[in-house]
Amino acid sequence: MAKIHAYLNFDGNCKEAFQFYEQVFNTSNLGTYLYDDMPADPSHPPLPADANGKVMHTAIKINEDTMIMGSDIVEGFGHRLTTGNSTYIMLDTATAEEAQAIHQLLSADAKLIEMNLEETFFAELYSSFQDQFGIYWMIHFEGNKKMD
Template sequence: MAKVNVYLLFNGDCEEAFNFYKKAFGGEFQMMSRFKDMPPTEGQLPERSELSERILHVSLPISEETVLMGSDGGGDWAAQHRVGNNFSVSISAESKKEADSLFNALSEGGVVTMPMQKTFWGEYFGMLVDKFEVGWMVGWRS
């Protein structure tokens, strides 16, 4: 069965927010990476952009079952960012087949924002907004 977690999107204050959550819940970050850590890709952030220090991905376990995750997803590359819709439901599938099945079912009548594909961080991953305007991230790590 897939695991479901909340993925929070921020517009420049992700690090501050997650330090706040870390203080509240305790524990340590499993991962914290910045946009400057991405491999160079055409159309991505300029090399010396003020956005390069923003958080690409952070994860903080808050229980045995739950990981709070987030990113600085605002700015020009996420024009839909609004306080109140600044989250996605993140699904960690147990298999590639399950990831595809969930992604296909959830995207029916919705909008695929990133098709399922192998990513630079080693996960098979995709994103969509369903027909009820809920954001979903679906991933599987072999």
């Protein structure tokens, strides 16, 4: 069965975001490639100036089965970052304590708290928010609200 990993795009602050996520999830970075690391290829045009110092790819493991990866968007390649709420990363926690700890760390300096961590009809604890880097998250602890 295939695994699903989230791939996140940033507007020049990917390195800073992943340093933050490393602290939140108490994990180490698996490696980072910058656009500057790409070897020159005479059959391709040189890198656009706005690629210098930006992250081409980075990744961390949240657990054995889940990774988040990311990169900076480079407009010189014809890409543009569009932030929106069409996608959330949903973290389904094993305990209420885990939900509380992750919510507290990950929502620090959040751009938008849509719903603070609280009990709902479908979860003992649930929250949704946009973090300080523009990424949308949901924290969920189902607890005693299991669906039949």
